[in-house]
Structure formats: structure tokens, C-alpha cells
Amino acid sequence: MSFAWAKQYEPQTAFTKWIDEKLPVPRLVYNAVGAGYPVPRNLNYMWNFGVLAGFFLVVQIVTGVVLAMHYAANAQVAFGTVEHIMRNVNYGWMLRYAHANGASFFFIVIYLHIFRGFFYSSYKAPREMIWLLGVVIFLLMMATAFMGYVLPWGQMSFWGAQVITGLFSAIPLVGEPLQVWLLGGFAPDNAALNRFFSLHFLLPFVIAGVVILHIWALHIPGSSNPTGVEVKQESDTVPFHPYYTSKDGFGLGVILILFTFMVFFLPNALGHPDNYIEANPLSTPAHIVPEWYFLPFYAILRAFTGDLGIPFTDIALVPAKLLGVIAMFASILVWFILPWLDKSPVRSGHYRPLFRKFFWVLVIDMAVLTYCGGAPAEEPFVIISQIATAYYFLHFLVILPIISQIEVPKPLPFSITEAVLGGTASGSTSGGGKVDPETVVEGLPGTATDGSLQPAE
Amino acid sequence: MSIRLGGIIAGLAITAVLVLWSLLPGAYNYAFGPPAEKQPSYAFYEHGDGPDGGFAFDGAFGKWDVAQLQRGYQVYKEVCSACHSLKFVAFRNLQELGYTEAEVDAEAASWTVPGIDPATGETTTRPGEPTDYFPMPFPNAIAAAAANNNAIPPDLSLMTKARHDGSNYVYDLLTGYGEPDAAKAAKVGFETPDGLYFNKHFPNVNIAMAPPLAVDGQVTYADGTQATIPQMATDVAAFLTWTAEPSLVERRQTGWFVIGFLLFATALAFLSYKQIWAGLKPKKK
Numbered sequence: 001m002s003f004a005w006a007k008q009y010e011p012q013t014a015f016t017k018w019i020d021e022k023l024p025v026p027r028l029v030y031n032a033v034g035a036g037y038p039v040p041r042n043l044n045y046m047w048n049f050g051v052l053a054g055f056f057l058v059v060q061i062v063t064g065v066v067l068a069m070h071y072a073a074n075a076q077v078a079f080g081t082v083e084h085i086m087r088n089v090n091y092g093w094m095l096r097y098a099h100a101n102g103a104s105f106f107f108i109v110i111y112l113h114i115f116r117g118f119f120y121s122s123y124k125a126p127r128e129m130i131w132l133l134g135v136v137i138f139l140l141m142m143a144t145a146f147m148g149y150v151l152p153w154g155q156m157s158f159w160g161a162q163v164i165t166g167l168f169s170a171i172p173l174v175g176e177p178l179q180v181w182l183l184g185g186f187a188p189d190n191a192a193l194n195r196f197f198s199l200h201f202l203l204p205f206v207i208a209g210v211v212i213l214h215i216w217a218l219h220i221p222g223s224s225n226p227t228g229v230e231v232k233q234e235s236d237t238v239p240f241h242p243y244y245t246s247k248d249g250f251g252l253g254v255i256l257i258l259f260t261f262m263v264f265f266l267p268n269a270l271g272h273p274d275n276y277i278e279a280n281p282l283s284t285p286a287h288i289v290p291e292w293y294f295l296p297f298y299a300i301l302r303a304f305t306g307d308l309g310i311p312f313t314d315i316a317l318v319p320a321k322l323l324g325v326i327a328m329f330a331s332i333l334v335w336f337i338l339p340w341l342d343k344s345p346v347r348s349g350h351y352r353p354l355f356r357k358f359f360w361v362l363v364i365d366m367a368v369l370t371y372c373g374g375a376p377a378e379e380p381f382v383i384i385s386q387i388a389t390a391y392y393f394l395h396f397l398v399i400l401p402i403i404s405q406i407e408v409p410k411p412l413p414f415s416i417t418e419a420v421l422g423g424t425a426s427g428s429t430s431g432g433g434k435v436d437p438e439t440v441v442e443g444l445p446g447t448a449t450d451g452s453l454q455p456a457e
Numbered sequence: 458m459s460i461r462l463g464g465i466i467a468g469l470a471i472t473a474v475l476v477l478w479s480l481l482p483g484a485y486n487y488a489f490g491p492p493a494e495k496q497p498s499y500a501f502y503e504h505g506d507g508p509d510g511g512f513a514f515d516g517a518f519g520k521w522d523v524a525q526l527q528r529g530y531q532v533y534k535e536v537c538s539a540c541h542s543l544k545f546v547a548f549r550n551l552q553e554l555g556y557t558e559a560e561v562d563a564e565a566a567s568w569t570v571p572g573i574d575p576a577t578g579e580t581t582t583r584p585g586e587p588t589d590y591f592p593m594p595f596p597n598a599i600a601a602a603a604a605n606n607n608a609i610p611p612d613l614s615l616m617t618k619a620r621h622d623g624s625n626y627v628y629d630l631l632t633g634y635g636e637p638d639a640a641k642a643a644k645v646g647f648e649t650p651d652g653l654y655f656n657k658h659f660p661n662v663n664i665a666m667a668p669p670l671a672v673d674g675q676v677t678y679a680d681g682t683q684a685t686i687p688q689m690a691t692d693v694a695a696f697l698t699w700t701a702e703p704s705l706v707e708r709r710q711t712g713w714f715v716i717g718f719l720l721f722a723t724a725l726a727f728l729s730y731k732q733i734w735a736g737l738k739p740k741k742k
Contacts, residue, residue, distance in 0.1 A: 083545045087550075094711070097708075257716060260715045273619050303479065306479040306482050306483070308478050327471065341461055390480070394472055398464070398465050398469060
């Protein structure tokens with residue numbers, strides 16, 4: 001892996017030499033996020049969010065482990081121990097608000113990271129495995145966040161657990177027993193709370209493991225970049241440290257200002273007031289809504305209102321609930337085949353005029369789904385969410401494959417250096433700009449002489 | 458190719474199912490079906506705006522008005538505590554309202570809490586101590602329901618966080634009692650059932666709680682403040698904001714410090730980023 005010009009780790013002291021022989025962890029760090037990792041020089045701020053996602057994973061684990069020291073996963077006392085943290089534990093309110101808003105910020109940066117991937121087609125060869133692992137991380141995050149939201153044992157915790165595990169009851173034949181098995185009872189209670197706590201503690205470490213695979217897979221082809229043109233020469237890259245450590249440091253500062261603003265001034269703005277009411281199996285809230293980051297998928301779930309049956313008879317082949325559950329899971333699983341649906345050889349949306357328009361439609365579509373997911377299940381929100389759901393699936397399954405056949409991309413720059421320095425300028429680092437751009441045919445897809453572009457089918 | 462062909466077929470199939478079996482019947486029903494039924498009570502609900510002038514703790518620089526919290530505590534003690542518990546608050550917490558240690562001791566002792574007779578081990582009652590939590594007004598939920606026309610008075614510790622815009626909500630609810638517009642009520646067939654009370658700021662406008670603040674001067678404030686109904690409602694709403702979020706003011710003060718530090722650190726990070734990259738940036742032509 002890595003490029004021939006990557007700097008090599010050279011231990012300077014006797015101690016680091018000794019460590020390097022026995023367990024070369026410093027060498028690993030140097031090659032992963034240090035000067036030994038050459039990165040395209042033209043990354044924009046959208047490339048900050050991977051590091052920021054890693055940061056929020058650490059925030060969640062650190063605050064979560066400390067919160068767990070004061071929390072008791074017992075349906076009798078769970079709500080009270082959360083209040084104990086808020087009132088009696090030193091700076092417990094800060095820990096808990098940081099954890100609750102940290103989950104939201106984790107999802108904010110992950111959604112930006114995913115949409116960066118959509119726009120720049122980061123999922124395309126040779127980076128499919130990075131993308132697949134990323135989708136796995138996202139699914140694990142969703143499971144972890146859902147179970148974490150149950151732990152305070154408020155009204156939304158309880159009824160959210162009831163509704164989400166109830167999704168499994170839509171499965172034919174085994175559905176009802178499956179839900180009972182998942183909950184450890186006929187309704188959410190102590191058994192469910194305990195297992196959710198156990199899994200909520202476990203899964204972040206599973207996520208951390210998959211993140212390591214995600215980064216490992218990233219280091220084989222190296223980072224993508226906003227032109228979508230692969231690295232060709234040393235002048236296309238800069239060492240990760242200090243160039244991107246400094247840029248990520250600035251990005252981290254900006255996101256931390258936003259994060260701490262929410263934690264200290266609007267800590268409950270992203271939550272639901274009903275979760276400050278202790279769980280009560282006898283009282284159903286007027287509107288059961290999940291946390292904001294699940295709303296697009298909740299809207300897809302609720303978009304299916306009619307049983308799939310034979311028209312003008314009462315024969316229902318597939319109940320609406322099952323259709324909704326299938327669609328909700330499919331809406332994320334479709335990301336797994338995304339690298340093979342979008343076959344355009346051009347990666348970056350900057351050079352894909354048609355694709356770029358539909359990308360922004362998808363962004364608006366997700367915003368509409370988020371809004372409808374939080375709205376009550378009444379018209380006109382139901383019809384709007386149905387249209388938005390239809391577009392969501394059409395976008396990935398129909399529009400992307402067709403665009404990649406018919407679109408005429410704009411000419412690509414020959415190299416990253418050329419894109420940054422323009423025309424025939426020579427690079428400011430050694431080895432830059434030595435290739436005459438005139439010898440390359442406009443950089444159309446699949447025509448690059450060195451074959452570094454993904455060939456067209 | 459086969460993945461894309463399969464994708465297109467699957468995408469069209471999902472859309473067809475959604476449009477033909479869900480969207481079209483729903484749209485037809487929306488356009489031509491009967492309009493969705495709304496309960497007549499919706500016509501009587503009014504959104505409140507909280508007390509005139511807001512609360513002392515409003516805004517990013519807001520602070521507790523300690524005298525107001527003490528008045529609110531008095532309203533809770535003399536009015537609300539007859540039915541509503543405050544189970545997450547301890548008497549020792551009252552020191553945050555500006556009471557001295559001795560005053561907290563005396564205040565705690567003025568409450569009766571459940572205890573155990575040290576001689577016989579039988580359950581009994583004793584005066585409260587600072588470490589005790591506010592006592593429950595009813596021995597259990599069944600007793601609470603039986604005494605209140607089957608409605609259990611909710612615990613108030615977290616009330617202002619358990620409702621949207623909770624501080625204003627508490628004020629609005631306490632000042633929202635009255636009579637519905639008789640002509641309008643007759644027209645839509647709206648009536649308040651026996652045992653419930655009309656309150657225009659309660660979501661379904663018929664509430665089980667009798668008007669708790671019925672007359673001006675219901676409590677006598679030690680600091681001489683006129684105990685009008687809006688004044689008492691504002692004070693107790695402020696007190697319940699403190700019980701729900703005792704760390705509110707400390708949190709914001711910490712926040713200003715943290716954000717100030719982060720602005721400084723981020724500015725430094727930006728400058729070092731620019732300096733490190735300065736050598737790489739192309740000269741503009």
C-alpha cells in the first residue's frame with residue numbers, strides 16, 4: 001500500500017528504536033495519520049468529517065463510560081438514576097448533555113460524510129470496501145443510538161422501544177414471537193432495558209473495530225479527492241501531518257464551538273419533552289417520534305399506508321406494515337449496492353452536470369423526509385412523504401444507473417497538481433507538473449493514458 | 458449490468474407499489490373523502506405567551522431571581538404540595554435559593570416525612586431533615602387517583618422540561634382557567650364534563666385539576682410582593698424551572714467560558730493551518 005514517495009518512519013532515539021523493533025506502534029501511527037501518509041493536496045472542508053466522526057465516537061465512549069458508572073439499568077430506578085446524574089453527580093449534567101448532544105453531532109457529521117461520499121462518488125472503485133464498511137458503521141450507529149435512547153426510561157424511550165421492536169412483528173409467521181424474544185417479554189420492561197444497556201455498552205466498541213477496518217481499507221488506495229482524478233505523482237499529495245492534522249484541527253474547533261453551544265445553551269432542543277416523563281405503559285404519548293436522525297427512515301416506514309392486495313377485493317397479500325418495514329430497511333441496504341448502480345467512470349460531481357442536479361434533489365428529498373417523519377401522520381404530510389419516498393428509491397435504483405449511461409461528463413483535469421495550480425504550471429513540490437497536458441486527450445472518462453481512471457463499461 | 462437492471466426493476470416495483478396501493482388511494486381519500494374529524498375542543502385551545510416581561514432566567518445571560526424562587530417555593534409549599542410531589546428535589550437543595558443552612562434546617566423540619574420509630578421499628582412520621590427529599594402527598598398512585606377524581610397529579614420536579622416551552626406553559630396553564638365562549642360551545646356541541654375544568658391553555662382544554670390559584674392574595678408573601686394570580690403563577694413557574702434544571706445558570710456561565718476558550722483556540726488553529734499551508738498555495742495568476 002501507499003505511494004512510493006511516502007516518507008518512511010525513522011526512529012530517532014534509542015527508546016523509539018527499541019519500541020520500533022518490538023511493537024512498531026509509532027510506525028503504525030506515523031503511516032496512518034502522520035507524515036507517512038500522502039494525501040491529495042486538494043481536499044476541501046468536506047474531507048474533515050471522517051476525523052470529526054472519529055472524534056465524536058471517542059466523545060460518546062468517554063462520556064458514556066462515565067455515565068454508566070452512575071446509571072442503573074433497572075426499570076424501577078433508571079429514570080431516577082438519570083436525574084441523580086443531573087442533580088447530584090459533579091458536572092453530571094454536562095456529561096449527560098454532552099452524551100445526548102454528542103449522539104446528534106455524531107449523526108450530523110456522519111450524514112455530511114455520507115453525502116460527501118454521494119457527491120464525489122467516494123464509493124466507486126477502488127474504494128468500494130471503504131464504502132461498504134461505512135454503511136456497516138452507520139447501521140451499527142443506528143442500533144446503538146436507538147438502544148441508548150431507551151436507557152433514560154422516559155415516555156419516548158418506552159414507546160420508541162415498543163414501536164421499533166414492533167417492526168419485527170410485521171414479519172410473517174415468526175414476527176410476534178420474535179418481538180417477544182427481542183424484548184424478553186410482552187412489552188418493554190426490565191429484561192429489555194437490561195439487554196439494551198448491555199448492547200449499548202458493547203456496540204460502540206464494535207463500531208470502533210469496524211472504524212479501524214474502514215481506515216485500513218482507506219489506506220490501500222489512499223484518500224479520494226474533489227476532482228476524482230487519482231493521485232499520479234508526488235506533487236499531487238502532501239503528507240497527512242502536518243497539512244491535514246492542522247486543517248482537521250481547525251475543523252475540530254469549529255464543530256466543537258457548535259457542539260458546546262448546543263450542550264450549554266440548548267441542551268434539550270434536539271430531544272423530546274415527553275422523555276422527561278417517566279415511562280408509563282398505561283399512557284401512550286400523542287405523537288411517538290424517534291430522534292431527529294431517524295426521521296427520514298421513519299417517514300419511509302410510514303409512507304406505506306395501503307396493504308398490497310388485489311384491487312377491489314379484500315384480499316391482502318402483503319400488509320402495509322410489512323411493506324413499510326421492508327422499504328425502511330431497503331432504503332439503507334440499497335447503499336450496499338451503490339458502487340455497482342452508478343457506473344459513470346467520472347467520480348466527482350463537479351464534472352457531472354446531470355448527476356449534480358439530481359444530487360441536490362436528493363438532498364432536498366432527504367430534508368423533506370426528515371420533516372415529514374417528525375410531522376403527525378395526517379394529510380398532507382402522508383402524501384408528501386409518499387412522493388419523497390418514491391423519489392428516494394427512484395434516485396438510487398433508477399436515476400443513477402440511467403444517468404451514468406447517458407451523461408456526457410465535463411473534461412477532467414489531467415492531474416490534481418494541474419487542477420490546483422492550473423494549466424501548465426509546475427508544482428511547488430518536487431516532481432510536479434512534469435507531464436505535458438497536451439499529450440492527454442482532454443481527460444475524458446476511460447481515456448487517461450495511464451489507465452488510472454476507472455474504465456467505462 | 459445485471460445489478461443495474463435489477464436495480465431499475467426493483468426501483469420501479471417499489472414505486473409502483475407505493476403509488477398504486479398507498480399514494481393514489483390516500484390522495485383520492487384526501488381529495489374526495491370526508492374531512493378528518495377534529496375534536497371540538499381544538500376550537501377553544503389558545504396558545505399562551507407566558508408572563509408579561511418574561512422570566513429573569515430567559516436568554517443566554519439570564520440569572521435566577523432568588524427572591525422570586527423563594528416566593529415560588531412558598532406557592533408550591535402552600536398550594537401545589539397538597540396534591541403534587543417534588544420527588545427529585547431534596548430540602549438541602551433549597552440552599553441554592555439563598556436560604557442559610559439554619560433556614561434550610563428549619564424549613565426541612567416544617568415538613569413531615571415518613572420515618573421509622575427507632576424504638577419499635579414501626580413506620581411513623583418525623584420532621585424532615587435537609588437530606589430528605591420532598592415527601593409524597595399520597596401514599597401511592599391508587600390513593601392519589603381516588604382523591605382526585607381518577608386523575609393522578611403528576612410529579613412536578615421536571616414539569617417545565619416535560620412540556621414544550623415549559624416555564625411559559627406552567628404560567629399559561631395556571632392563568633388559563635375560565636369559561637368557554639357560550640355561543641361557540643353551543644354551536645359545536647362542546648361541553649366540559651363534570652369533574653373537569655375548562656382551561657384554554659391545556660391541550661384538550663378540559664383539565665382534571667381544579668383552579669389551584671383561585672383568588673388574589675391566596676398566599677401572603679414575606680417580602681410584601683402583591684400576590685396576584687399572575688404574580689403567583691410567574692413565581693411558581695420560575696420555581697419549577699429551577700427544580701427541573703437547577704444547573705441552568707451555572708451551565709450557561711460555564712458555556713460562555715468554554716465557547717470563549719474555543720474561539721481563541723480555533724483562531725489559533727486556523728492561523729497555524731494557514732501558516733503550514735502557505736508554502737503550498739499557488740500564486741494567483
